[in-house]
Amino acid sequence: MIRKQTLxxxxxxxxxxxxxxxxxxxxxxxxxxPGEAAGTFMMASKFSEPTGELMYRNVCAGxxxxxxxxxxxxxxxPALAKNEKLAAGGYPVLVLMKGLNGMPAVGQMMxxxxxxxxxxxVRTHFGNKYKDAVTPADVQPLR
Ligand code: HEC
Numbered sequence: 832m833i834r835k836q837t838l839x840x841x842x843x844x845x846x847x848x849x850x851x852x853x854x855x856x857x858x859x860x861x862x863x864x865p866g867e868a869a870g871t872f873m874m875a876s877k878f879s880e881p882t883g884e885l886m887y888r889n890v891c892a893g894x895x896x897x898x899x900x901x902x903x904x905x906x907x908x909p910a911l912a913k914n915e916k917l918a919a920g921g922y923p924v925l926v927l928m929k930g931l932n933g934m935p936a937v938g939q940m941m942x943x944x945x946x947x948x949x950x951x952x953v954r955t956h957f958g959n960k961y962k963d964a965v966t967p968a969d970v971q972p973l974r
Contacts, residue, residue, distance in 0.1 A: 878941050883952030886945060890937055891953070899957035906933055912957035920965035923950045928973035943967035943974075 880886040888897065894908045895901055901910035916922055927938030927946055938946045944967045954961040 883948035886949040943970040
């Protein structure tokens with residue numbers, strides 16, 4: 832008899848905890864991190880990011896990491912930081928426009944200017960110091 836009562840109590844408090852956990856979850860969902868554009872990458876057919884830096888953060892960082900050091904685990908995402916393959920501006924432009932194995936051709940969803948901007952951003956940040964900027968005219972022939 833006593834045992835049965837204890838069990839009911841345990842079940843009741845478990846249910847109460849569940850309710851608290853559920854409402855905490857709902858609160859988190861209602862207050863997303865400001866500036867976080869969830870799902871933009873997968874759903875957009877055209878990117879609207881106005882600068883190379885924002886484009887990097889919203890599109891490239893998801894795979895190449897915010898510090899551009901890449902990652903290895905479920906897949907291989909090469910570092911763009913201090914990457915000598917960026918010395919020739921045509922190479923990153925080609926990778927963006929045509930894709931490369933696991934790297935999707937994200938440049939197809941950007942304007943020529945946006946491709947040039949994000950390539951120039953990566954080539955002048957993260958320890959890369961390639962100042963010879965690529966232009967939209969370098970991108971256009973790869974459409
Ligand atoms: C969905 C994941 C993903 C996204 C998003 C992505 N990349 Fe990549 N990227 C990869 C993978 C994977 C590779 C390696 C491909 C290989 O060598 O097989 C790669 C390779 C590259 C390379 C060649 C690096 C080298 O050492 O050869 C460059 C340059 C590059 N990415 C730039 C970018 C830029 C700039 C963006 C954003 C506009 C971007 N990537 C977005 C996954 C991604």
